[in-house]
Amino acid sequence: MTGGVDLVVIGGGVHGAAIALFAARGGMRVTLVERDALARGASGTNAGTLTMQMTRAALIPYALRAHDMWVRAPEWLGHDVGVVSCEGLSLAFTEAEEALLSERADARRAAGAPIRLVTPQQARQIEPGVSPAIRMASHCTIDGFANAYLTGLAFRRALVAEGVELREYTTVQTVDPSAGGYSVHLANETLRARQVVFAGGVWLEPMLGWLGVNLPIKTLINQLAVTERMPPVMRTVVGIASGLLSLKQYPHGTVVIGGGWQGIGNRTSNTHSVRHSSLIGNVRLAMHAIPGLGSTRIVRSWTGFEAETADALPAVGPVPGFDGAWVCGSVHSGYTSAPYMARCITQAILGQEPEMPLFPIDRLLAQPGTDTKTQGHRRE
Amino acid sequence: MSAAPFHDLIIIGAGPAGANAALSAAGAGLDVVLVDEAAHPGGQVWRAPAAGTHPPPDPDLTRGNHLRAQVAQAGVALRAQTVVWSVAATQDGFEVAIASPQGPELIGTRRLLVATGAQERVVPFAGWTLPGVFGLAAATVLLKSENFLPGRRILVAGQGPLLVAVAAKALKLGKAPVAVVDFNGLGRWVQALRGFVGHLPSLRQGLTWQAKLALAGVPILRKHAISRAEANDAGALGAVHVTPVGGGTPRMFEVDTAFVGNSLVPGDEILRLLGARRRPDPLTGWRIEADDEGRCKIPGLYVAGDAGRIRGALPAAAQGTRTGLAIARDAGCALSAAPAKTPRRMDRFADASCSLMQVDDARIAGLADDVVLCRCEDVTVGAVRGAIADGAQDANQLKHFTRLGMGPCQGRMCGANAAALLRTSPGTKPGGDVLTPRSPLHPVAVAQLAGQFDYADIPVPKPAPL
Ligand SMILES: Cc1cc2nc3c(=O)[nH]c(=O)nc-3n(C[C@H](O)[C@H](O)[C@H](O)COP(=O)(O)OP(=O)(O)OC[C@H]3O[C@@H](n4cnc5c(N)ncnc54)[C@H](O)[C@@H]3O)c2cc1C
Ligand SMILES: Cc1cc2nc3c(=O)[nH]c(=O)nc-3n(C[C@H](O)[C@H](O)[C@H](O)COP(=O)(O)OP(=O)(O)OC[C@H]3O[C@@H](n4cnc5c(N)ncnc54)[C@H](O)[C@@H]3O)c2cc1C
Numbered sequence: 051m052t053g054g055v056d057l058v059v060i061g062g063g064v065h066g067a068a069i070a071l072f073a074a075r076g077g078m079r080v081t082l083v084e085r086d087a088l089a090r091g092a093s094g095t096n097a098g099t100l101t102m103q104m105t106r107a108a109l110i111p112y113a114l115r116a117h118d119m120w121v122r123a124p125e126w127l128g129h130d131v132g133v134v135s136c137e138g139l140s141l142a143f144t145e146a147e148e149a150l151l152s153e154r155a156d157a158r159r160a161a162g163a164p165i166r167l168v169t170p171q172q173a174r175q176i177e178p179g180v181s182p183a184i185r186m187a188s189h190c191t192i193d194g195f196a197n198a199y200l201t202g203l204a205f206r207r208a209l210v211a212e213g214v215e216l217r218e219y220t221t222v223q224t225v226d227p228s229a230g231g232y233s234v235h236l237a238n239e240t241l242r243a244r245q246v247v248f249a250g251g252v253w254l255e256p257m258l259g260w261l262g263v264n265l266p267i268k269t270l271i272n273q274l275a276v277t278e279r280m281p282p283v284m285r286t287v288v289g290i291a292s293g294l295l296s297l298k299q300y301p302h303g304t305v306v307i308g309g310g311w312q313g314i315g316n317r318t319s320n321t322h323s324v325r326h327s328s329l330i331g332n333v334r335l336a337m338h339a340i341p342g343l344g345s346t347r348i349v350r351s352w353t354g355f356e357a358e359t360a361d362a363l364p365a366v367g368p369v370p371g372f373d374g375a376w377v378c379g380s381v382h383s384g385y386t387s388a389p390y391m392a393r394c395i396t397q398a399i400l401g402q403e404p405e406m407p408l409f410p411i412d413r414l415l416a417q418p419g420t421d422t423k424t425q426g427h428r429r430e
Numbered sequence: 431m432s433a434a435p436f437h438d439l440i441i442i443g444a445g446p447a448g449a450n451a452a453l454s455a456a457g458a459g460l461d462v463v464l465v466d467e468a469a470h471p472g473g474q475v476w477r478a479p480a481a482g483t484h485p486p487p488d489p490d491l492t493r494g495n496h497l498r499a500q501v502a503q504a505g506v507a508l509r510a511q512t513v514v515w516s517v518a519a520t521q522d523g524f525e526v527a528i529a530s531p532q533g534p535e536l537i538g539t540r541r542l543l544v545a546t547g548a549q550e551r552v553v554p555f556a557g558w559t560l561p562g563v564f565g566l567a568a569a570t571v572l573l574k575s576e577n578f579l580p581g582r583r584i585l586v587a588g589q590g591p592l593l594v595a596v597a598a599k600a601l602k603l604g605k606a607p608v609a610v611v612d613f614n615g616l617g618r619w620v621q622a623l624r625g626f627v628g629h630l631p632s633l634r635q636g637l638t639w640q641a642k643l644a645l646a647g648v649p650i651l652r653k654h655a656i657s658r659a660e661a662n663d664a665g666a667l668g669a670v671h672v673t674p675v676g677g678g679t680p681r682m683f684e685v686d687t688a689f690v691g692n693s694l695v696p697g698d699e700i701l702r703l704l705g706a707r708r709r710p711d712p713l714t715g716w717r718i719e720a721d722d723e724g725r726c727k728i729p730g731l732y733v734a735g736d737a738g739r740i741r742g743a744l745p746a747a748a749q750g751t752r753t754g755l756a757i758a759r760d761a762g763c764a765l766s767a768a769p770a771k772t773p774r775r776m777d778r779f780a781d782a783s784c785s786l787m788q789v790d791d792a793r794i795a796g797l798a799d800d801v802v803l804c805r806c807e808d809v810t811v812g813a814v815r816g817a818i819a820d821g822a823q824d825a826n827q828l829k830h831f832t833r834l835g836m837g838p839c840q841g842r843m844c845g846a847n848a849a850a851l852l853r854t855s856p857g858t859k860p861g862g863d864v865l866t867p868r869s870p871l872h873p874v875a876v877a878q879l880a881g882q883f884d885y886a887d888i889p890v891p892k893p894a895p896l
Contacts, residue, residue, distance in 0.1 A: 087823060087827045090826065094830055202830055218823070219823070278838050278873055292892075292894070293894035294890050323518060324868075326527040330879060331888050333876055336876075344876055347875050348876060349836075349838050349870065349873045350840065351868060352868050382894075
């Protein structure tokens with residue numbers, strides 16, 4: 051193939067950006083195509099929690115390695131994304147939540163996370179801001195958070211320095227296999243590449259549809275809120291047993307409130323908005339966990355799309371039947387694990403053995419439908 | 431939280447536009463809820479004085495009192511001291527999220543009228559964030575509600591009709607400004623006169639104010655602007671430097687208080703949150719896309735008054751009446767009279783006012799790097815230029831790169847100025863100069879948002895997978 055690059059990455063979220071960076075460092079000529087600006091979807095608007103206590107047990111080994119990468123971001127990314135490494139607490143307020151908490155703590159501990167159960171007294175020593183109403187907590191010594199909105203800036207600088215060709219505000223229309231690689235069709239231009247990575251977040255389903263591969267992806271519409279700057283009310287990452295709360299206070303004083311409460315949205319039209327009742331519920335839960343939040347104000351709330359496969363495990367690996375085509379995304383607590391997932395899949399793209407196993411998608415593929423293109427847009 | 435009641439029409443904002451719309455729509459038979467965060471109807475310009483305050487008689491107060499009496503008598507459900515923190519489209523209309531000292535409430539409506547008025551725009555200068563610097567419009571709020579202005583040695587600067595109004599009212603309170611600094615030259619005012627004759631009482635009032643200022647010996651520096659402000663030892667405003675527009679020798683005035691303001695822009699976040707679009711407007715910068723009876727392109731959504739396009743109080747009132755009737759007609763009410771159009775002469779008056787409040791992008795583009803642009807987050811013009819050099823091509827990306835617009839005001843104060851910087855920088859995204867609005871539209875107290883609740887009643891969704 052002439053005139054092409056080694057790799058085109060489609061989708062400039064944290065997965066696509068990290069893959070492009072690592073592949074360029076591995077010696078590849080790389081083009082990254084993003085419909086918007088870099089990391090302006092989930093990857094730039096997520097809660098930034100780098101936690102084991104919300105991560106699926108099977109992903110803990112990846113998340114632990116990724117946590118370490120985030121903490122050392124200045125070394126490999128060259129830029130800071132405001133990472134704070136701290137302890138984390140997950141709370142139980144009811145008997146049922148106690149049972150859930152111990153079950154989950156056990157499973158995550160077995161997977162390698164340094165989690166132990168603590169009494170309310172111990173929990174309040176670790177986190178004086180926490181509500182006296184708790185019955186039990188699980189404590190993880192490895193937790194923390196990043197400032198997700200800095201993701202785009204940090205990767206942009208790194209990618210530019212690494213010589214990756216960045217195509218922001220550029221939509222890929224479709225992809226065809228062509229001799230020795232792939233043709234990536236833009237509105238007025240076609241890029242050619244030996245290999246191609248689909249890193250389209252919730253849009254992985256329509257993207258793989260371009261090749262006639264049917265990977266159903268469920269769209270979650272996660273909702274977050276942030277307070278104004280306030281004096282310190284907490285020093286750890288705080289969640290609850292069910293995983294439906296995440297709280298932490300940034301060094302500049304704002305508290306981000308999240309946990310996966312659902313907003314309103316539509317993947318096909320790429321629109322999403324806050325569900326009022328979810329905001330009220332989420333804020334109540336936050337105030338219940340950290341009563342000190344009762345004295346502040348909410349200044350903003352927002353939503354974003356998170357991808358989920360049928361078994362809620364990642365889609366990270368080769369596209370079956372298409373040599374040199376890769377998919378990377380749909381990782382639960384995906385921001386946390388992203389740099390390490392990206393490292394592993396980039397090793398495979400570079401022809402090396404990945405450090406840790408990938409999550410090939412063969413298990414998830416639906417039987418080929420009569421018309422995969424419409425199926426790709428069917429799920430809303 | 432109570433179950434959502436459903437109404438024919440919710441009106442957000444009880445200023446001249448919203449309150450008059452409520453009167454005409456309720457008069458035509460609609461079930462109307464009128465929401466305002468203030469304690470009484472009146473809006474910015476016909477604002478009610480605070481309890482126990484007795485400002486001198488003034489036509490705006492008279493109009494406001496009349497409006498308040500009318501609203502009290504009409505069958506309008508007034509929700510005062512209630513802030514609308516969000517709105518969302520639903521299958522059969524809109525869900526309006528309100529918060530008040532009673533806690534949160536979600537109310538439903540088939541039709542929604544947004545009459546949220548204007549916001550002030552200030553052209554920043556070095557030191558504009560010092561304590562002691564206030565907005566001109568903010569000054570009118572204090573004058574109307576408290577009959578008071580802070581400061582001992584004051585200076586009034588900026589442009590437009592509010593400049594003269596605030597200076598004259600300060601004089602009346604015994605606080606003759608050290609100087610009035612007007613960006614516009616006399617020529618602009620003379621040009622505007624042709625429009626101002628469209629409303630003679632206001633013209634007469636304006637001329638009287640100017641004459642009183644002249645008689646009191648208040649210097650009016652025309653074609654001048656504040657170039658920077660200096661702090662005193664206590665870190666508050668100590669002095670301002672005033673420079674001729676286009677350059678020249680600055681003059682220093684020692685003052686403890688400055689009132690500054692350049693323009694008004696539509697308070698259109700709610701409309702944009704629902705998908706209404708801005709359209710460029712040569713006179714006022716932009717306006718919200720709507721037909722001349724206030725219908726937006728989104729079915730059931732209406733706009734009236736300064737929230738859609740800066741026109742001032744009297745046109746806002748006239749448009750409110752007209753839009754209220756249009757809504758009633760759309761809802762199937764039989765109307766006895768066709769809604770009247772805003773008189774042409776009022777439009778000319780509004781055009782003249784707006785012509786004095788214009789801010790060219792070039793003025794913003796010419797600001798020095800050390801000038802603060804976003805005061806909530808302390809983001810300077812230089813930091814914004816740095817972000818643009820770093821590849822930020824639109825307003826939302828500027829926000830991510832610098833935190834501009836992330837503070838309590840959500841970019842209301844800096845948005846228009848950041849947009850001007852983007853538009854004048856090569857390589858930025860055309861049409862990408864506006865920050866996406868987010869709820870809550872105004873900061874809302876956690877205590878009000880949460881209200882009274884039991885843990886057991888929080889509808890916690892099912893656990894995430896393990
Ligand atoms: C509100 C919210 C909060 C979250 N909180 C956390 C958290 O606290 N901790 C955590 O670990 N995870 C969190 N997550 C999950 C995490 O954000 C995601 O797993 C992760 O960012 C996904 O990254 P991605 O690169 O796979 O996808 P995305 O960031 O969605 O990137 C996909 C990109 O593909 C682009 N694209 C799509 N179609 C095309 C096309 N045709 N051409 C070109 N480009 C295209 C899109 O514009 C998009 O930028 C949260 C998610 C959300 C939404
Ligand atoms: C601060 C300020 C002062 C002004 N002073 C003058 C003046 O002295 N003279 C003059 O001629 N013009 C003045 N103006 C211009 C003024 O906007 C118009 O002349 C006129 O008031 C417009 O009428 P309106 O009904 O469109 O809006 P407004 O009179 O502004 O009424 C809007 C109403 O909506 C309410 N509101 C807004 N958002 C929400 C929300 N989310 N929830 C609940 N309520 C909400 C406000 O409390 C307000 O009462 C001022 C403008 C501003 C911004």
